[in-house]
Each structure stands twice: as structure tokens, then as C-alpha cells.
Amino acid sequence: MIYNTVFFLNPNSGIPLYVQLQQQIRQRILSGQLAHGAQLPSVRELSAELHINPLTVAKVYQLLEREGFVETKRGTGTYVAHESPGLRMDARRAEIGPAVEQLVAEALHLGLTEKDVQVLLSEKFRQFKSKN
Amino acid sequence: MSTPRQFWTLLKFHVSVNPFIGFMLIAFGVQPIMAIFDSSTYHSDLSFSLFVQNIFFVLLLGLWILAPDMAQQSWGRTLSWSSGTEFLLTRAISRSLIYRTRAVLLYALVLLIPVLSLVQALKQPDLKVTEFQKPARQMCLATIAGSVLESEPGTGSSLIFLPWGKVLVGKWQAWLFIISALATQILLMLVYPLKRRTFIFYALFFILIFGHVWIAFLDVHNNVVPPVEHLFFVFASHQMLFWGLTVIAVVIGQLWCERRFAALEHQ
């Protein structure tokens, strides 16, 4: 059971609140912070904790359910969905999608080729792995 | 229909809008209250007895109680002072009731002074007045029951004795106050939606005051009865009729004003 999940939302950013919350919940599920089968706070509780409109939370739960990350059981609440490997992989790929798009667009803008970018990527992966 | 509790709570609220009404009341009530303790035997002129110099305060009182937003405008834009009218209009309170409670407050305050005068009159109900103009004297003796001419040494036969005269004059004053209040109500509701309403109201106010004073002391020929006295005599001899018509007029006027109040915008 998770009661006190803390999310950091910035209402003043250009990214809608629901997108921010959706991303953060997704990330925590994918990284394992929210275990499968764990219960998420109710719409009312979470919206009260975050001081935001309950409709926003309801929308996020709906979207996550459609993506397959959570499931709502009538009367009891919303739970993290059980493991589904294929979904997981797709979801992760989708998650990193925007970052990749930005990288490619920037590279093209600067006149770098695919090869150049691959070299940079390999270097970066090596750096991170060696840190750990 | 409203409950008694609703009525009284609302009435109390209206009082709180401008507690200085109390001061106004005292300021204008001083004279008749003093008269209660006055036991001089000075015999005033009939015209003077009939003249009610405090009538203009009915207009002011009416303005402050029935249309406080209008009154406020004249004092410059006092940003924080509020009449509470907008607040009341946006609550679940029938608009007729808002107006009705205000009208009740107005009449209660307005009648306070004539009622006091009447109470005072009961102490010594007979009245002696001087009336130098013959036509007026004759009409007086003809219309007012029990009136007799008394001779006073030095002034000749121009002193009239009116039994229960003070009470009669008191009733006359009360009637004048009621008519003034009604006229104020109607005037305010007519003027309310106009743009320069406060200016118009005060202009009319000053015209009425000066006109009123002027008429009361009109230098009339000896052949004609002064208008105020004439009206008084008619009043004295047809009291039931006058009161009956007045009650009807007040009721109709009140209902009309309530309707209009509910239909007017509050800008």
C-alpha cells in the first residue's frame, strides 16, 4: 500500500498538469517504485494532497488505465496493473520518444549525421555505466 | 411570505447600514420633544402651528433608508463604505421584502416625531391660536367643531379656541409626514434609474423645501384663505375620508415601489 506518494507538479509550466502527473506515475511504475498490485490514492485523496482539481487526477487515472498501467476496481479503488512485459517495453519506448525526437531534430539542425549521433550516444552510455 | 424571524433580521440589517440615522432623528426630534416640556401660554399664529418645519427631514431619511446607494454618491466615491444593497440583492431574499422592510423602517422613524407630539398633546389638548385674516377665521369657525372666538385684551377678536386643537394639529402633522414619506418613496423610485439621479434628487429637494416654506408664508389677500390652512380645514372636516384615501394610496404606492425596486438594475 502506498499512501504518501509525493509528486512534484509545476502548475506554471507549459506542460499541462495532467501530463506531468501522468508521466510521473508512469515513471514510478516502470522503475518499480510503485509495485504491481499496489493501490494508488483515491482521486479525492490525491487531489487534496496536491491541492489540485480532482478532475485532473481522474483524467490521469483514466488515461493510465487506457494505456494499461493501472486498473480501477469498482468500489475499492485504483491499482497498479499486473506485469505485462510487451506493454512495458512499448511504454518505455514511448516514454523516451520525445527526448529522442528532440535529439534528432537538434542534430539535423546542427548538421550532424546519424553516425555522429551514434558515436556521441555510445560515449555517453560508457560514461554512465562506468560511474555505476 | 417571509417568517417573522426573517423580517426582523432583515430590519436589523437595514438599521446597521447607517447608524447615523439615529443622530439625524435626535437632531430633528429635539424641537417637538422640547415642546413636550414647554408649558408657555404663547399663542402662535394658526399658519405657524400648521407649518411643519421638519418635513424636509422625511426626504433625507427616505433617501438614506430607501436608496442608500444614491445617497452615497453625493459624498464622493467612498470606496469602502457599503450600503449592503448589492449584498442583499444577491442573497436568497425576495426583493420586495428588502424594499418592504426598508419602508417599514422609514415609516416607523418618520412617525416617531408626530406620535410624540400627539402624546404630548394629550396632556393639554386644547389649543388657542391667533388668526388675523377674516376669511380664514370664518372658515375655521365653520369647519372645526366646537371652535369659538375668544376675545383677548389688546388684540381684538382674533383668538380662536379649538377644543382638542392640539390633537387635531398633531393628527394633521402625522398625516403630512405620511404623505411626505409616500411622495419620497415614489420620487426616489422614479428617479433611481436616471443617470444624474442624485443631482436631480437634491435639486428637487431644495425646490420643495423653498417652495414649501414660501407657500406656508404666502402673503395672501385678505379675501382668500391661505392654502395650507384651507387644506387643514378640509382635512379637519373630512378626516375619515382623508385617512381612508391615504391608507389606500400608501398601500398602492408601496406595492408599486416594491415592484419597481425588484425590476431596476443595480449598476
Place this chain on the structure above:
Amino acid sequence: MIETPILVHNVTRSFGGPPVLKDLNLSVKAGSIYGFLGRNGSGKTTTIRMLAGLIKPAMGEVRVMGLDPFTLTAAKRQGLGYMSEKAGIPFYTKIGGVLELGRAFYPTWDTSLVDALLAKYGLSQKNWFRTLSQGQQRLFSFIMAIAPRPKVLLLDEPAANLDVVARREILDDILELIRERECTVLFSTHILSDVERVADEIGILAQGHLRVSESLDSLKDSIRQVRFFDFRNGMPEGDITENYRIVRGKGEITLTLRINADLTPETLAQRWSCQQETRVLNLEDIFIELSRN
């Protein structure tokens, strides 16, 4: 249950000059919190006062809970809560006296809520209204608006004159109200961060009508500021595409526009043979872009 408890249809209104509201159309869905934005003098207060039943439209119609708010009976007006820009309560009243007025006229008056809020905001029944600070006066008028648990709540600048903490508390109270019961809220404000936190629908009033009126999420999702530069075939002239704002600079054009599946910065850049740089806008940016002429 009325689908659109707040409805403004083709409303025009002037005050002896150019019209303040011109063909205004606004509708708020049941259960929604609508953030009503606009510059000073744009007509927000006029609209709200029309919805509260204080003034009438010159043309068009206004409907609250399906009825004309100007002619609401006392019974029907119980479902409508209103908080004005100014507190609007006479100075020489005691708070207790005003509350008594509420209790007398509203069968649905929630005394426990009132007590809780009085304690939270530090107000006492014995206070004379004139001894309260401006912020406290507004908090009290807020209490008077929500105590009868209305179905529709109109708030004109509820957070004005409030310090940061009080503002957050009032927003929380509004949210709590809609969490508990079905309630539709319309509030006008200058404080955009409040709107972003709490509102699900937004309307921006400018030049007498709503330039946008939609969910905050879709607004943020679809409005972008795009800078087009590096034109290889010369800059396009005239009315190039539908936009909210266009700024032409030296060799560059900056557009504030609404994107959709067919119209994206990339397709426009292709069309005009140029580069593009897209910026996501927060509500403040959007508001400024849409409120300038």
C-alpha cells in the same frame, strides 16, 4: 441536473459608450471550475454581475441553472452563491448579525462549515465588520457565498487582497466544495497560478468576447509560439495562416497559433522553406499573447 448551469448567449452590453461585452458566448459545464480571465476593464465583472442578477444584458440572454438570474425568486436563488469584488457588507454590522441573516434565509445553511471556516480564517462572530482588514472582509464574504452550499458559485476576484497563505486556503476550500457536492464554479482572477492549479476550463475575455474558452489542458496542449527563420524562398506576406498573434522581425516571423493534426510547426516550416523553433507556453504567456491587440 442542468448540463450547462452557466450560460451566456450572444450578450451585448454597454454603459453609455462603446460596448463592454459584444456578442459574448460563454458556457460552463456542470461540475466544472471555470477560470475567467481578462485584463482590467475587459468586462469580467460586468459578466459576473449579469450572472448574479444585478444587471441585464442589452442584447442576448443569460441563464443560470436554466433560469434568468435577474428574476430569480428567493427560493431559486438559494442555489446561487455570489462573492463580489468589494465585500459589500455595511460597516456597522457584526459578523454574527450577518450570519444570522444567512441562517434565517437559507434552509441549507451549513453552520458547522461556517464555524470551521471562521476558526480557520481567524474571524469571530463578535467582530464588527469595519474592524476587519480588507483581506478578512473578503474571506468573510466568501464564507457568506459558500455557506449555503450553492449549486453555482460566482466569485469575482476571490483572491484579491489576500496574502499567499489565505489564497491557497480559499482555493482549497473551493476544491473541497466541489469534491463534496456537485457544484459549478466560475471565478475571475488576475493570479494565473491559482487558475492553473485549480481550474479545468479557461476563458480569456478580450475586446468584449472570449478569445478562447476551453479546457486548460487542451489550451496548453494546442497553443504554441513558433519562430520561423532562415527563409530560403523569401518571407511569406499578408495573411499567412490563422493565428492569435503575429510579429514580423528582421528575417523572422513569430506566430502564436493553435496547432492540430493538420497544422504543425513542421508543416508550416516545410511550406515556407524555413526553420522553426517551437516554444511551449504556460498560461501567463498564453494570456499575454491573447490579450494584447
